[in-house]
Amino acid sequence: MSQDLAARTLTADMDWAGRPVRLEYQWLEAATDDAPLLVFLHEGLGSLSMWRDFPQKLCAALACRGLVYSRPGYGHSTPRAPDEVWGPDFMHRQAYEVLPALLAALGVDAAANPPWLLGHSDGGSIALLYAARFPDRVAGTVVLAPHIMVEALSVSSIAATRAAYLETDLRQRLARHHADPDSAFWGWNKIWLDPAFRSWSIEETIRTISCPLLAVQGLDDDYGTLAQIHGIAQVLPQTELLELADCGHSPHRDQPAQLISRIEQFFKHQAFSSFPQPLHSPRPH
DSSP states (O other), X not given: OOTTOEEEEEEEEEEETTEEEEEEEEEEEOSSTTSOEEEEEOOTTOOTGGGTTHHHHHHHHHTOEEEEEXXXXXXXXXXXXXXXXXXXXXXXXXXXXXXXXXXXXXXXXXXXXXXXXXEETHHHHHXXXXXHHOGXXXXXXXXXXXXXXXXXXXXXXXXXXXXXXXXXTXXXXXXXXXXSHHHHHHHXXXXXXXXXXXXXBOTTGGGGOOSOEEEEEETTOSSOOTHHHHHHHHHOTTEEEEXXXXXXXXXXXXXXXXXXXHHHHHHHHHHTTTSOOOSSOOOOO
16 A cells, blocks of 8 residues: 555445445545545445455555445445345445445535546446436546446356356355355345346436546456447447456456556546646556
């Protein structure tokens, strides 16, 4: 971690649609309290800890504050009840209900000081949904391997992940990052493999996004094709695209240096007048 960036993990108690939940979160504190805020939204099997040191490195490069958290059902946040079945709107509910409630609970006034969002996979879809529902409460969005529709490739890979969870040590590996790995895994896996989810699409929903947008996809992604980010660009002409070679479903793990460099360019270009200069000179391109 940069010496200019401190991190601390806390918990927040909040109400989610009449249900009390506790979320684990972490502030990444920049040198100044008024630095822009970047909120990190994890993948479908992710958590706060599964980001590893990427949020710290990115926030240090951009001289911004960071907020990283585990959604309900993940990490050390309130687990999913054994009989709780997620519906096709599970990402919508995270974007429309949980994220606004968390920001309010933490005293983040998104209307007065809109944060930036960075989401990976399901988290990328949640970021897009939030930016579409609350266009005046987000300064800009970066999405890594987002989903705007369900592809056959995604379903096939998620079915293979189910077999791995049952037959390999995947459950034990996820237990390093989730207090209740079954909560995290089955909530995500069952809805993605539900036939009712095959028609899920947010292609029309995201048309109301007005903020700057960077969409990133690895060329070796087993969970989605370039049709996802190209579909975003077709709907939202302000979209900037980054296609990464030798990169799978997790650009922040497979190509972190290249990704951070490109995000630096994106932030400088989109918000030069209001966003502070990086702590170091941009890398050559």
